[in-house]
Amino acid sequence: MAAQVNIVLLGLGVVGGGVAGALRERADTYSQRVGASLALRRVLVRHLDKERAVKLDPSLLTDDAEEAVSGDVDIVVELLGGEHPAYGLIRDALSRGRYVVTANKEVMAKHGPELLSLAAEKGVDILYEASVGGGIPIISPLKRDLSANEISSVRAIINGTTNYILTRMSRDGLDFATALAQAQQLGYAEADPTNDIDGHDAAYKLAILASLAFHTHIGPDDIRREGISGLAARDFRYARELGYAIKLLAVARREGSSLQVRVHPTLVPEEQLLAKVDGVLNAVQIEGDLSGRVLFQGAGAGSLPTTSAVMADVLDAARAIVQGGRPFPWRYTDEVAIKPLAELVTRYYIRLEVVDRPGVLAGIARAFGDHEVSIASVIQKETDEAAQTAELVIMTHPAREEAVQATAVQVRDLPEVVSIGNLLRVDD
Numbered sequence: 001m002a003a004q005v006n007i008v009l010l011g012l013g014v015v016g017g018g019v020a021g022a023l024r025e026r027a028d029t030y031s032q033r034v035g036a037s038l039a040l041r042r043v044l045v046r047h048l049d050k051e052r053a054v055k056l057d058p059s060l061l062t063d064d065a066e067e068a069v070s071g072d073v074d075i076v077v078e079l080l081g082g083e084h085p086a087y088g089l090i091r092d093a094l095s096r097g098r099y100v101v102t103a104n105k106e107v108m109a110k111h112g113p114e115l116l117s118l119a120a121e122k123g124v125d126i127l128y129e130a131s132v133g134g135g136i137p138i139i140s141p142l143k144r145d146l147s148a149n150e151i152s153s154v155r156a157i158i159n160g161t162t163n164y165i166l167t168r169m170s171r172d173g174l175d176f177a178t179a180l181a182q183a184q185q186l187g188y189a190e191a192d193p194t195n196d197i198d199g200h201d202a203a204y205k206l207a208i209l210a211s212l213a214f215h216t217h218i219g220p221d222d223i224r225r226e227g228i229s230g231l232a233a234r235d236f237r238y239a240r241e242l243g244y245a246i247k248l249l250a251v252a253r254r255e256g257s258s259l260q261v262r263v264h265p266t267l268v269p270e271e272q273l274l275a276k277v278d279g280v281l282n283a284v285q286i287e288g289d290l291s292g293r294v295l296f297q298g299a300g301a302g303s304l305p306t307t308s309a310v311m312a313d314v315l316d317a318a319r320a321i322v323q324g325g326r327p328f329p330w331r332y333t334d335e336v337a338i339k340p341l342a343e344l345v346t347r348y349y350i351r352l353e354v355v356d357r358p359g360v361l362a363g364i365a366r367a368f369g370d371h372e373v374s375i376a377s378v379i380q381k382e383t384d385e386a387a388q389t390a391e392l393v394i395m396t397h398p399a400r401e402e403a404v405q406a407t408a409v410q411v412r413d414l415p416e417v418v419s420i421g422n423l424l425r426v427d428d
């Protein structure tokens with residue numbers, strides 16, 4: 001039995017700092033829980049001289065990746081972020097028969113299957129609880145507690161930055177640019193927010209969740225993705241009048257033998273719990289045939305919540321090392337086809353700016369009829385008297401995406417239509 005488990009930390013930023021602090025401040029508790037002491041042997045950083053919240057012995061720090069991982073190392077904890085050099089360092093660690101703990105959604109979404117099979121080949125494991133939902137336990141429940149189910153859907157709010165922006169737009173009537181600027185001032189959005197607002201971050205996380213839920217590999221390129229920058233404050237107002245919140249929803253749903261996987265702004269009925277998940281919170285709702293509906297909600301980011309998830313994996317890996325025995329890294333066993341978005345059937349919200357004169361509706365109704373898209377309701381909203389235009393909000397009955405898109409093209413070309421303000425999917 002190992003008396004000491006040697007740990008290398010790659011990265012000492014927001015999460016790495018939290019993990020280094022926990023390893024130091026909770027050393028006694030952790031060694032009791034594991035049955036061996038956890039020794040932090042080396043920490044890889046980019047800037048050796050940077051002022052840091054957590055004070056470590058400077059001799060632990062290195063900016064040389066090869067030096068960081070050399071010697072007697074049991075667990076490599078990767079907290080650098082981004083695809084490179086993280087991916088290469090993780091591969092290298094697994095190849096050398098070391099356990100890996102990572103919070104890296106991009107690496108796991110893009111290279112998960114390869115890294116998991118490498119871990120299995122080497123008799124170790126790669127653990128990634130912190131890669132989705134920060135402090136919310138979700139990877140482990142999918143791998144273990146829900147594994148006896150056939151899962152029919154995963155619906156999730158898994159990007160805190162966009163959820164904060166949407167909450168401010170909804171509650172305070174802010175436009176997108178102002179809400180984004182405030183999120184940046186508060187440190188909730190990065191200087192370059194593209195990864196969050198265009199839905200890439202949520203798509204990486206959905207790829208990870210859907211792969212586990214459906215026992216198959218879903219890559220980020222399988223996911224249809226639309227961001228939130230096209231939303232206007234009035235969309236939230238109108239949606240609310242119709243009984244909906246607007247969320248950047250990540251959805252993976254089984255339909256027969258295929259899967260829909262998509263991330264886009266979505267109208268969610270206000271009475272659903274997901275519609276009430278506001279601010280930087282995250283939530284993941286899973287529907288299993290045995291478990292029924294379960295909802296996980298909590299802090300999707302932040303140093304301490306993410307440390308909680310990383311350290312749980314470190315403790316698991318350390319226990320496996322101390323107790324010996326072969327771990328059982330996750331395996332993808334099923335082949336599931338991805339359903340094209342064009343085949344999605346759902347209800348739609350369409351906001352139009354039209355010329356304010358009698359008879360306008362007839363041409364629009366004809367365009368919907370031509371594509372067999374049935375209108376559930378039409379509401380005339382604000383009128384701009386100076387411009388002589390009016391705004392219409394149309395809700396459809398369930399319709400096929402490709403028919404709705406074809407309708408939108410025809411409607412846009414009508415002389416009485418000034419513009420299509422927005423076209424959003426509803427997820428009842």
Ligand SMILES: NC(=O)c1ccc[n+]([C@@H]2O[C@H](COP(=O)([O-])OP(=O)(O)OC[C@H]3O[C@@H](n4cnc5c(N)ncnc54)[C@H](OP(=O)(O)O)[C@@H]3O)[C@@H](O)[C@H]2O)c1
Pocket residue numbers: 010011012013014015016044045046047048050063078079080081082084085103104105130131133134300301302303306
């Ligand atoms: N922040 C969160 O709330 C959160 C939540 C869930 C998951 N995550 C994930 O956790 C990981 C870490 O995020 P973070 O917020 O802690 O990032 P961060 O604050 O930017 O820290 C990154 C750390 O990695 C070091 N680093 C980056 N590139 C390096 C390189 N090429 N060579 C050597 N050192 C390098 C940096 O060194 P210097 O300090 O010297 O610059 C820094 O210590 C990411 O995968 C992220 O997606 C973060």
